[in-house]
Amino acid sequence: MKVLIVSPEVAPYVKTGGLADVSGTLVNALRRTGTEASVILPLYGEIRKRVKDWGITPVSGEISVPLGNDIETGRLWKAKTPAGADAFFIQNDRFFDRDHLYGTPEGDFSDNASRFIFFSRGVIESLKVLGLRVDIIHCNDWQTGLVPVYIKTLYRDEFPDTATLLTIHNLGYQGIFWHLDMPLTGLGWEMFTMSALEFHGKINLLKGGLLFADTIMTVSRTYAREIQTPEHGFGLEDVLKERSSDLHGIMNGIDYREWSPWRDRLIPSRYNRKNVSGKGICKKFLQRECNLEEDDSPVIGMVARLSSQKGIDLVADSIDDIIQSGSQMVILGSGEKNYHDILLNLHAHYRGRLSVTIGYDNAFAHRIYAGSDIFLMPSRYEPCGLGQIIALRYGTIPVGRRTGGFADSVTEYDTSSGSGTGFLFQEYSPKALKNTVQKATRLYRSRDIWRTIMRNAMSQESSWRQPAKEYLALYKKTLNVKNRQKK
Numbered sequence: 018m019k020v021l022i023v024s025p026e027v028a029p030y031v032k033t034g035g036l037a038d039v040s041g042t043l044v045n046a047l048r049r050t051g052t053e054a055s056v057i058l059p060l061y062g063e064i065r066k067r068v069k070d071w072g073i074t075p076v077s078g079e080i081s082v083p084l085g086n087d088i089e090t091g092r093l094w095k096a097k098t099p100a101g102a103d104a105f106f107i108q109n110d111r112f113f114d115r116d117h118l119y120g121t122p123e124g125d126f127s128d129n130a131s132r133f134i135f136f137s138r139g140v141i142e143s144l145k146v147l148g149l150r151v152d153i154i155h156c157n158d159w160q161t162g163l164v165p166v167y168i169k170t171l172y173r174d175e176f177p178d179t180a181t182l183l184t185i186h187n188l189g190y191q192g193i194f195w196h197l198d199m200p201l202t203g204l205g206w207e208m209f210t211m212s213a214l215e216f217h218g219k220i221n222l223l224k225g226g227l228l229f230a231d232t233i234m235t236v237s238r239t240y241a242r243e244i245q246t247p248e249h250g251f252g253l254e255d256v257l258k259e260r261s262s263d264l265h266g267i268m269n270g271i272d273y274r275e276w277s278p279w280r281d282r283l284i285p286s287r288y289n290r291k292n293v294s295g296k297g298i299c300k301k302f303l304q305r306e307c308n309l310e311e312d313d314s315p316v317i318g319m320v321a322r323l324s325s326q327k328g329i330d331l332v333a334d335s336i337d338d339i340i341q342s343g344s345q346m347v348i349l350g351s352g353e354k355n356y357h358d359i360l361l362n363l364h365a366h367y368r369g370r371l372s373v374t375i376g377y378d379n380a381f382a383h384r385i386y387a388g389s390d391i392f393l394m395p396s397r398y399e400p401c402g403l404g405q406i407i408a409l410r411y412g413t414i415p416v417g418r419r420t421g422g423f424a425d426s427v428t429e430y431d432t433s434s435g436s437g438t439g440f441l442f443q444e445y446s447p448k449a450l451k452n453t454v455q456k457a458t459r460l461y462r463s464r465d466i467w468r469t470i471m472r473n474a475m476s477q478e479s480s481w482r483q484p485a486k487e488y489l490a491l492y493k494k495t496l497n498v499k500n501r502q503k504k
Protein backbone atom coordinates (compact mmCIF):
# COMPACT_ATOMS: atom_id res chain seq x y z
CA MET A 18 0.00 0.00 0.00
CA LYS A 19 1.31 3.46 -0.92
CA VAL A 20 0.37 6.33 1.36
CA LEU A 21 1.08 10.05 1.03
CA ILE A 22 0.67 12.05 4.23
CA VAL A 23 -0.19 15.69 3.52
CA SER A 24 0.40 17.98 6.45
CA PRO A 25 0.98 21.71 7.01
CA GLU A 26 3.70 20.86 9.56
CA VAL A 27 5.97 17.87 10.03
CA ALA A 28 8.58 17.33 12.76
CA PRO A 29 11.52 17.63 12.83
CA TYR A 30 11.44 20.09 9.91
CA VAL A 31 8.86 22.48 11.32
CA LYS A 32 6.54 22.36 14.31
CA THR A 33 4.04 24.52 16.13
CA GLY A 34 2.16 21.73 17.87
CA GLY A 35 1.25 18.07 18.17
CA LEU A 36 0.22 17.82 14.50
CA ALA A 37 3.88 18.08 13.50
CA ASP A 38 4.89 15.32 15.91
CA VAL A 39 2.14 13.07 14.62
CA SER A 40 2.85 13.58 10.90
CA GLY A 41 6.60 13.23 11.41
CA THR A 42 6.41 10.12 13.54
CA LEU A 43 3.60 8.41 11.66
CA VAL A 44 5.47 8.43 8.35
CA ASN A 45 8.44 6.72 10.01
CA ALA A 46 6.28 4.28 12.00
CA LEU A 47 4.47 3.26 8.78
CA ARG A 48 7.73 2.91 6.94
CA ARG A 49 8.99 0.57 9.64
CA THR A 50 5.95 -1.68 9.04
CA GLY A 51 7.02 -1.94 5.39
CA THR A 52 4.36 0.48 4.11
CA GLU A 53 5.49 2.79 1.30
CA ALA A 54 4.71 6.02 3.09
CA SER A 55 5.85 9.52 2.18
CA VAL A 56 4.96 13.00 3.42
CA ILE A 57 4.55 16.42 1.82
CA LEU A 58 4.53 19.93 3.34
CA PRO A 59 5.26 23.54 2.39
CA LEU A 60 8.88 24.71 2.29
CA TYR A 61 8.55 27.43 4.93
CA GLY A 62 11.29 30.05 5.41
CA GLU A 63 12.38 28.25 8.56
CA ILE A 64 13.03 25.03 6.63
CA ARG A 65 14.55 26.88 3.70
CA LYS A 66 17.27 28.27 5.94
CA ARG A 67 18.21 24.75 6.97
CA VAL A 68 17.97 22.74 3.74
CA LYS A 69 21.62 21.72 4.07
CA ASP A 70 21.18 20.50 7.66
CA TRP A 71 18.20 18.36 6.68
CA GLY A 72 19.69 17.08 3.43
CA ILE A 73 16.85 18.65 1.43
CA THR A 74 17.63 18.90 -2.28
CA PRO A 75 15.69 20.26 -5.28
CA VAL A 76 13.76 17.92 -7.54
CA SER A 77 13.62 18.75 -11.24
CA GLY A 78 10.31 19.94 -12.58
CA GLU A 79 7.90 22.60 -11.49
CA ILE A 80 4.25 22.64 -10.53
CA SER A 81 1.73 25.10 -11.94
CA VAL A 82 -1.32 25.75 -9.85
CA PRO A 83 -4.29 27.80 -11.07
CA LEU A 84 -5.30 30.26 -8.35
CA GLY A 85 -8.18 32.48 -9.42
CA ASN A 86 -7.05 34.26 -12.57
CA ASP A 87 -3.39 33.60 -11.87
CA ILE A 88 -1.09 30.65 -12.21
CA GLU A 89 1.17 30.16 -9.21
CA THR A 90 4.24 28.04 -9.65
CA GLY A 91 6.12 25.97 -7.12
CA ARG A 92 9.36 24.06 -6.98
CA LEU A 93 9.68 20.69 -5.35
CA TRP A 94 12.33 19.61 -2.88
CA LYS A 95 12.97 16.25 -1.32
CA ALA A 96 14.70 14.64 1.67
CA LYS A 97 14.83 11.26 3.38
CA THR A 98 13.29 10.90 6.85
CA PRO A 99 15.17 8.89 9.51
CA ALA A 100 13.29 5.70 8.56
CA GLY A 101 14.02 6.25 4.86
CA ALA A 102 10.64 7.65 3.78
CA ASP A 103 10.49 10.44 1.20
CA ALA A 104 9.65 13.89 2.51
CA PHE A 105 8.58 16.32 -0.24
CA PHE A 106 8.44 20.09 0.13
CA ILE A 107 6.55 22.60 -2.01
CA GLN A 108 8.38 25.88 -2.42
CA ASN A 109 6.62 29.12 -3.17
CA ASP A 110 8.47 31.93 -1.45
CA ARG A 111 5.67 34.47 -1.81
CA PHE A 112 3.43 32.24 0.31
CA PHE A 113 5.77 30.37 2.61
CA ASP A 114 9.04 32.25 3.11
CA ARG A 115 7.88 34.05 6.28
CA ASP A 116 8.76 34.02 9.95
CA HIS A 117 5.58 32.26 11.06
CA LEU A 118 3.48 29.43 9.65
CA TYR A 119 -0.09 30.70 9.89
CA GLY A 120 0.12 34.18 11.37
CA THR A 121 1.82 36.40 13.94
CA PRO A 122 0.77 36.74 17.62
CA GLU A 123 -1.40 39.65 16.42
CA GLY A 124 -3.45 37.43 14.12
CA ASP A 125 -3.67 35.16 11.07
CA PHE A 126 -2.05 36.06 7.74
CA SER A 127 -4.64 37.71 5.50
CA ASP A 128 -3.78 35.49 2.53
CA ASN A 129 -4.12 32.12 4.30
CA ALA A 130 -6.88 31.09 1.89
CA SER A 131 -4.57 31.57 -1.11
CA ARG A 132 -1.64 29.92 0.68
CA PHE A 133 -3.40 26.71 1.59
CA ILE A 134 -5.60 26.44 -1.49
CA PHE A 135 -2.31 26.64 -3.38
CA PHE A 136 -0.79 23.99 -1.13
CA SER A 137 -3.76 21.59 -1.41
CA ARG A 138 -3.98 21.80 -5.17
CA GLY A 139 -0.19 21.89 -5.39
CA VAL A 140 -0.02 18.52 -3.65
CA ILE A 141 -2.06 16.89 -6.41
CA GLU A 142 -0.06 18.67 -9.11
CA SER A 143 3.09 17.44 -7.36
CA LEU A 144 1.93 13.84 -7.61
CA LYS A 145 1.69 14.35 -11.37
CA VAL A 146 5.09 16.00 -11.70
CA LEU A 147 6.72 13.36 -9.52
CA GLY A 148 4.94 10.56 -11.35
CA LEU A 149 3.86 9.26 -7.95
CA ARG A 150 0.84 6.99 -7.75
CA VAL A 151 -0.51 6.49 -4.26
CA ASP A 152 -3.43 4.45 -2.94
CA ILE A 153 -4.22 6.77 -0.06
CA ILE A 154 -3.78 10.48 0.47
CA HIS A 155 -3.89 11.06 4.19
CA CYS A 156 -4.78 14.72 4.83
CA ASN A 157 -4.44 16.60 8.10
CA ASP A 158 -6.50 19.58 9.28
CA TRP A 159 -8.11 22.45 7.37
CA GLN A 160 -4.96 23.42 5.49
CA THR A 161 -5.35 20.20 3.46
CA GLY A 162 -9.16 20.05 3.47
CA LEU A 163 -9.54 20.72 -0.24
CA VAL A 164 -7.44 17.72 -1.29
CA PRO A 165 -10.34 15.22 -0.89
CA VAL A 166 -12.65 17.70 -2.63
CA TYR A 167 -10.30 18.02 -5.62
CA ILE A 168 -9.77 14.25 -5.85
CA LYS A 169 -13.52 13.77 -6.20
CA THR A 170 -14.14 16.72 -8.55
CA LEU A 171 -11.50 18.47 -10.67
CA TYR A 172 -9.07 15.52 -10.60
CA ARG A 173 -11.60 12.71 -10.59
CA ASP A 174 -10.62 11.35 -13.99
CA GLU A 175 -6.87 11.58 -13.34
CA PHE A 176 -7.04 9.92 -9.91
CA PRO A 177 -9.99 7.54 -10.08
CA ASP A 178 -8.48 5.02 -7.67
CA THR A 179 -6.95 7.29 -5.06
CA ALA A 180 -8.72 7.19 -1.70
CA THR A 181 -8.57 9.98 0.87
CA LEU A 182 -8.58 10.07 4.66
CA LEU A 183 -8.79 13.29 6.65
CA THR A 184 -7.57 13.59 10.23
CA ILE A 185 -8.96 16.30 12.49
CA HIS A 186 -6.28 17.34 14.96
CA ASN A 187 -8.29 20.26 16.27
CA LEU A 188 -11.82 21.16 15.23
CA GLY A 189 -11.35 24.67 16.62
CA TYR A 190 -9.46 25.59 13.44
CA GLN A 191 -11.51 25.14 10.27
CA GLY A 192 -10.08 27.46 7.62
CA ILE A 193 -13.11 29.74 7.29
CA PHE A 194 -12.81 32.47 4.63
CA TRP A 195 -15.16 34.95 3.00
CA HIS A 196 -17.21 33.72 0.05
CA LEU A 197 -15.36 35.88 -2.47
CA ASP A 198 -12.33 33.61 -2.07
CA MET A 199 -14.35 30.84 -3.75
CA PRO A 200 -12.89 31.51 -7.27
CA LEU A 201 -9.39 30.83 -5.84
CA THR A 202 -10.37 27.20 -5.35
CA GLY A 203 -11.07 26.68 -9.07
CA LEU A 204 -14.30 24.95 -8.02
CA GLY A 205 -17.57 26.26 -9.42
CA TRP A 206 -20.17 28.12 -7.38
CA GLU A 207 -22.22 24.93 -7.39
CA MET A 208 -19.80 23.81 -4.66
CA PHE A 209 -20.78 26.79 -2.52
CA THR A 210 -23.74 25.01 -0.94
CA MET A 211 -24.63 23.56 2.45
CA SER A 212 -23.75 20.09 1.20
CA ALA A 213 -20.24 21.20 0.19
CA LEU A 214 -18.07 24.18 1.19
CA GLU A 215 -20.62 26.75 2.35
CA PHE A 216 -20.80 27.47 6.08
CA HIS A 217 -22.90 30.39 7.34
CA GLY A 218 -22.26 32.38 4.17
CA LYS A 219 -18.53 31.67 4.15
CA ILE A 220 -16.19 29.02 2.77
CA ASN A 221 -15.13 26.32 5.21
CA LEU A 222 -12.17 24.29 3.93
CA LEU A 223 -12.30 21.70 6.72
CA LYS A 224 -15.98 21.09 6.09
CA GLY A 225 -15.17 20.34 2.45
CA GLY A 226 -12.65 17.73 3.53
CA LEU A 227 -15.03 16.19 6.07
CA LEU A 228 -17.70 15.75 3.43
CA PHE A 229 -15.51 14.54 0.58
CA ALA A 230 -12.88 12.34 2.25
CA ASP A 231 -13.62 8.62 2.03
CA THR A 232 -13.05 8.24 5.76
CA ILE A 233 -12.38 10.72 8.54
CA MET A 234 -10.75 10.35 11.90
CA THR A 235 -9.56 12.22 14.92
CA VAL A 236 -6.84 11.66 17.46
CA SER A 237 -8.66 10.01 20.35
CA ARG A 238 -11.83 8.00 20.81
CA THR A 239 -13.38 10.39 23.32
CA TYR A 240 -12.78 13.39 21.04
CA ALA A 241 -14.38 11.45 18.15
CA ARG A 242 -17.53 11.22 20.28
CA GLU A 243 -17.31 14.76 21.68
CA ILE A 244 -17.11 16.49 18.29
CA GLN A 245 -20.52 15.12 17.40
CA THR A 246 -22.07 17.28 20.13
CA PRO A 247 -22.86 21.03 20.03
CA GLU A 248 -20.47 21.64 22.94
CA HIS A 249 -17.40 20.48 21.01
CA GLY A 250 -18.56 20.43 17.40
CA PHE A 251 -17.83 24.12 16.58
CA GLY A 252 -20.89 24.16 14.32
CA LEU A 253 -19.82 21.04 12.38
CA GLU A 254 -21.47 18.53 14.75
CA ASP A 255 -24.24 17.73 12.28
CA VAL A 256 -21.77 17.14 9.45
CA LEU A 257 -19.81 14.83 11.74
CA LYS A 258 -22.91 13.02 12.95
CA GLU A 259 -23.94 12.47 9.35
CA ARG A 260 -20.58 10.81 8.75
CA SER A 261 -20.37 8.99 12.07
CA SER A 262 -20.09 5.54 10.47
CA ASP A 263 -16.92 6.71 8.69
CA LEU A 264 -15.54 8.64 11.70
CA HIS A 265 -12.81 6.92 13.71
CA GLY A 266 -10.61 7.73 16.71
CA ILE A 267 -6.96 6.69 16.92
CA MET A 268 -4.92 7.88 19.88
CA ASN A 269 -1.51 9.35 19.05
CA GLY A 270 1.68 7.79 20.31
CA ILE A 271 4.91 9.62 21.03
CA ASP A 272 8.31 9.12 19.47
CA TYR A 273 10.28 7.08 22.00
CA ARG A 274 13.50 8.06 20.23
CA GLU A 275 12.92 11.64 21.24
CA TRP A 276 10.97 11.19 24.46
CA SER A 277 12.66 8.71 26.82
CA PRO A 278 14.27 9.99 30.01
CA TRP A 279 16.96 7.29 29.98
CA ARG A 280 18.41 8.34 26.66
CA ASP A 281 17.36 11.99 26.43
CA ARG A 282 20.43 14.07 25.64
CA LEU A 283 18.60 17.34 26.27
CA ILE A 284 18.16 16.80 30.02
CA PRO A 285 20.85 17.28 32.68
CA SER A 286 20.63 13.78 34.16
CA ARG A 287 19.09 10.62 32.74
CA TYR A 288 16.81 8.34 34.74
CA ASN A 289 14.38 5.48 34.37
CA ARG A 290 11.47 3.84 36.16
CA LYS A 291 13.71 1.74 38.39
CA ASN A 292 16.06 4.55 39.33
CA VAL A 293 14.52 7.99 39.40
CA SER A 294 17.33 9.72 41.29
CA GLY A 295 18.31 11.57 38.10
CA LYS A 296 14.90 13.24 38.12
CA GLY A 297 15.87 15.02 41.35
CA ILE A 298 18.94 16.41 39.59
CA CYS A 299 16.76 17.54 36.68
CA LYS A 300 14.47 19.30 39.16
CA LYS A 301 17.32 21.17 40.90
CA PHE A 302 18.70 22.16 37.49
CA LEU A 303 15.30 23.45 36.39
CA GLN A 304 14.82 25.45 39.60
CA ARG A 305 18.25 27.03 39.20
CA GLU A 306 17.80 27.77 35.51
CA CYS A 307 14.40 29.38 36.22
CA ASN A 308 15.66 31.34 39.24
CA LEU A 309 13.28 29.49 41.56
CA GLU A 310 14.05 28.89 45.23
CA GLU A 311 15.87 25.58 45.45
CA ASP A 312 13.62 23.91 47.99
CA ASP A 313 11.50 20.78 47.91
CA SER A 314 8.25 22.45 46.87
CA PRO A 315 6.36 20.60 44.17
CA VAL A 316 7.26 22.07 40.78
CA ILE A 317 4.31 22.31 38.40
CA GLY A 318 5.30 22.51 34.73
CA MET A 319 3.35 23.63 31.69
CA VAL A 320 4.42 23.52 28.04
CA ALA A 321 1.66 24.67 25.74
CA ARG A 322 0.39 26.88 22.99
CA LEU A 323 -0.99 29.86 24.85
CA SER A 324 -4.50 29.80 23.46
CA SER A 325 -7.88 29.77 25.16
CA GLN A 326 -8.19 26.07 24.26
CA LYS A 327 -5.44 25.24 26.73
CA GLY A 328 -7.23 26.74 29.73
CA ILE A 329 -4.71 29.54 30.24
CA ASP A 330 -7.45 31.74 31.72
CA LEU A 331 -8.03 29.13 34.45
CA VAL A 332 -4.31 28.98 35.14
CA ALA A 333 -4.06 32.77 35.36
CA ASP A 334 -6.98 32.84 37.83
CA SER A 335 -5.47 30.08 39.98
CA ILE A 336 -1.81 31.03 40.12
CA ASP A 337 -2.14 33.13 43.29
CA ASP A 338 -3.61 30.21 45.23
CA ILE A 339 -1.27 27.62 43.75
CA ILE A 340 1.82 29.62 44.62
CA GLN A 341 0.53 30.63 48.04
CA SER A 342 -0.16 27.02 48.94
CA GLY A 343 3.53 26.26 48.50
CA SER A 344 4.04 25.12 44.90
CA GLN A 345 6.33 26.53 42.24
CA MET A 346 5.40 26.85 38.57
CA VAL A 347 7.36 26.82 35.33
CA ILE A 348 5.45 27.86 32.21
CA LEU A 349 6.77 27.75 28.64
CA GLY A 350 4.55 28.73 25.76
CA SER A 351 3.70 31.12 23.02
CA GLY A 352 0.49 32.11 21.34
CA GLU A 353 -2.02 34.86 21.94
CA LYS A 354 -0.55 38.16 23.02
CA ASN A 355 -3.06 38.83 25.81
CA TYR A 356 -1.96 35.63 27.55
CA HIS A 357 1.70 36.59 27.12
CA ASP A 358 0.98 39.85 28.96
CA ILE A 359 -1.08 38.29 31.76
CA LEU A 360 1.52 35.60 32.46
CA LEU A 361 4.49 37.95 32.30
CA ASN A 362 2.78 40.25 34.82
CA LEU A 363 2.28 37.34 37.19
CA HIS A 364 5.90 36.32 36.68
CA ALA A 365 7.06 39.80 37.77
CA HIS A 366 4.89 39.47 40.88
CA TYR A 367 6.03 36.00 41.97
CA ARG A 368 9.76 35.96 41.31
CA GLY A 369 11.41 32.92 42.85
CA ARG A 370 8.16 30.93 42.79
CA LEU A 371 6.90 31.31 39.21
CA SER A 372 8.84 31.27 35.95
CA VAL A 373 7.24 32.28 32.65
CA THR A 374 9.07 31.98 29.32
CA ILE A 375 7.34 33.18 26.18
CA GLY A 376 8.67 31.43 23.13
CA TYR A 377 9.16 28.07 21.50
CA ASP A 378 12.10 26.06 22.84
CA ASN A 379 12.22 22.31 22.39
CA ALA A 380 15.29 21.71 24.57
CA PHE A 381 13.78 23.73 27.41
CA ALA A 382 10.52 21.80 26.99
CA HIS A 383 12.49 18.56 27.56
CA ARG A 384 13.99 20.00 30.76
CA ILE A 385 10.54 21.02 32.01
CA TYR A 386 9.07 17.56 31.36
CA ALA A 387 12.01 16.00 33.21
CA GLY A 388 12.42 18.52 36.04
CA SER A 389 8.79 19.08 37.07
CA ASP A 390 6.84 16.95 39.53
CA ILE A 391 3.42 17.74 38.10
CA PHE A 392 2.33 18.65 34.56
CA LEU A 393 -0.66 20.95 34.28
CA MET A 394 -3.04 20.69 31.33
CA PRO A 395 -6.44 22.20 32.18
CA SER A 396 -7.63 22.29 28.55
CA ARG A 397 -11.10 23.46 27.66
CA TYR A 398 -11.02 20.65 25.10
CA GLU A 399 -8.17 18.37 24.09
CA PRO A 400 -8.31 16.34 20.85
CA CYS A 401 -5.43 14.13 21.98
CA GLY A 402 -2.75 16.11 23.76
CA LEU A 403 0.83 14.99 23.63
CA GLY A 404 1.98 17.02 26.62
CA GLN A 405 0.39 14.71 29.18
CA ILE A 406 1.62 11.59 27.35
CA ILE A 407 5.20 12.89 27.34
CA ALA A 408 4.83 13.91 30.99
CA LEU A 409 3.72 10.39 31.96
CA ARG A 410 6.81 8.96 30.35
CA TYR A 411 8.99 11.33 32.38
CA GLY A 412 7.24 10.44 35.65
CA THR A 413 5.74 13.93 35.80
CA ILE A 414 2.20 13.51 37.01
CA PRO A 415 -0.52 15.07 34.86
CA VAL A 416 -3.28 17.19 36.37
CA GLY A 417 -5.93 18.22 33.87
CA ARG A 418 -9.50 18.25 32.65
CA ARG A 419 -11.37 15.06 31.89
CA THR A 420 -11.82 15.74 28.20
CA GLY A 421 -10.80 14.19 24.85
CA GLY A 422 -7.42 12.51 24.71
CA PHE A 423 -6.49 13.64 28.21
CA ALA A 424 -9.36 11.54 29.58
CA ASP A 425 -8.26 8.62 27.37
CA SER A 426 -4.61 8.66 28.48
CA VAL A 427 -4.65 9.62 32.17
CA THR A 428 -6.47 7.63 34.86
CA GLU A 429 -7.35 9.03 38.25
CA TYR A 430 -5.07 7.89 41.04
CA ASP A 431 -6.99 5.70 43.45
CA THR A 432 -5.57 5.64 46.98
CA SER A 433 -7.19 2.35 47.95
CA SER A 434 -5.94 0.27 45.01
CA GLY A 435 -2.78 2.29 44.29
CA SER A 436 -3.72 2.37 40.61
CA GLY A 437 -3.87 5.44 38.40
CA THR A 438 -1.51 7.87 36.74
CA GLY A 439 -2.80 11.38 37.43
CA PHE A 440 -5.53 13.69 38.65
CA LEU A 441 -8.56 14.84 36.69
CA PHE A 442 -11.35 17.36 37.11
CA GLN A 443 -14.52 17.97 35.15
CA GLU A 444 -15.82 21.47 35.75
CA TYR A 445 -14.07 24.22 33.79
CA SER A 446 -13.45 26.49 36.77
CA PRO A 447 -10.46 27.86 38.70
CA LYS A 448 -11.92 26.27 41.84
CA ALA A 449 -11.93 22.77 40.33
CA LEU A 450 -8.37 23.29 39.07
CA LYS A 451 -7.11 24.54 42.45
CA ASN A 452 -8.76 21.69 44.36
CA THR A 453 -7.26 19.10 42.05
CA VAL A 454 -3.78 20.64 42.17
CA GLN A 455 -4.06 20.68 45.97
CA LYS A 456 -5.05 17.02 46.01
CA ALA A 457 -1.99 16.20 43.92
CA THR A 458 0.42 18.32 45.97
CA ARG A 459 -0.86 16.76 49.22
CA LEU A 460 -0.05 13.31 47.88
CA TYR A 461 3.30 14.58 46.58
CA ARG A 462 4.32 14.97 50.23
CA SER A 463 3.68 11.22 50.85
CA ARG A 464 6.84 9.94 49.28
CA ASP A 465 5.78 6.28 48.89
CA ILE A 466 2.45 7.11 47.32
CA TRP A 467 4.08 9.56 44.92
CA ARG A 468 6.67 6.98 43.94
CA THR A 469 3.82 4.54 43.15
CA ILE A 470 2.04 7.10 40.95
CA MET A 471 5.32 7.84 39.16
CA ARG A 472 5.91 4.17 38.57
CA ASN A 473 2.37 3.72 37.21
CA ALA A 474 2.85 6.70 34.90
CA MET A 475 6.23 5.60 33.60
CA SER A 476 4.93 2.08 32.92
CA GLN A 477 2.25 3.30 30.53
CA GLU A 478 2.76 2.21 26.92
CA SER A 479 2.48 5.11 24.48
CA SER A 480 4.71 4.18 21.55
CA TRP A 481 3.60 4.29 17.94
CA ARG A 482 3.40 0.50 17.68
CA GLN A 483 -0.34 0.25 18.40
CA PRO A 484 -1.42 3.44 16.56
CA ALA A 485 0.55 2.36 13.46
CA LYS A 486 -1.44 -0.90 13.39
CA GLU A 487 -4.69 0.99 13.77
CA TYR A 488 -3.74 3.39 10.97
CA LEU A 489 -2.98 0.49 8.64
CA ALA A 490 -6.37 -1.06 9.42
CA LEU A 491 -8.04 2.29 8.76
CA TYR A 492 -6.19 2.74 5.45
CA LYS A 493 -7.53 -0.66 4.37
CA LYS A 494 -11.01 0.37 5.37
CA THR A 495 -10.60 3.64 3.45
CA LEU A 496 -9.67 1.70 0.32
CA ASN A 497 -12.75 -0.50 0.79
CA VAL A 498 -14.98 2.55 1.11
CA LYS A 499 -13.47 3.94 -2.11
CA ASN A 500 -13.91 0.65 -3.94
CA ARG A 501 -17.52 0.38 -2.84
CA GLN A 502 -18.20 3.87 -4.21
CA LYS A 503 -16.71 2.95 -7.57
CA LYS A 504 -19.04 -0.02 -7.99
Ligand code: ADP
Binds near residue numbers: 035038321322402403
Ligand atom coordinates in the same frame (compact mmCIF):
# COMPACT_ATOMS: atom_id res chain seq x y z
P1 ADP B 1 -1.32 21.06 20.52
O1 ADP B 1 -1.02 20.22 19.33
O2 ADP B 1 -2.77 21.31 20.73
O3 ADP B 1 -0.54 22.33 20.55
P2 ADP B 1 -0.23 18.86 22.08
O4 ADP B 1 -0.11 18.67 23.56
O5 ADP B 1 -0.92 17.80 21.32
O6 ADP B 1 -0.89 20.28 21.85
O7 ADP B 1 1.23 18.98 21.45
C1 ADP B 1 2.04 20.05 21.74
C2 ADP B 1 3.47 19.66 21.40
O8 ADP B 1 4.21 20.84 21.19
C3 ADP B 1 4.16 18.91 22.52
O9 ADP B 1 5.19 18.13 21.97
C4 ADP B 1 4.75 20.07 23.34
O10 ADP B 1 5.85 19.66 24.10
C5 ADP B 1 5.17 21.01 22.23
N1 ADP B 1 5.17 22.42 22.59
C6 ADP B 1 4.10 23.23 22.76
N2 ADP B 1 4.49 24.49 23.05
C7 ADP B 1 5.84 24.47 23.08
C8 ADP B 1 6.84 25.48 23.32
N3 ADP B 1 6.50 26.72 23.61
N4 ADP B 1 8.14 25.10 23.25
C9 ADP B 1 8.48 23.83 22.97
N5 ADP B 1 7.58 22.84 22.73
C10 ADP B 1 6.29 23.16 22.77
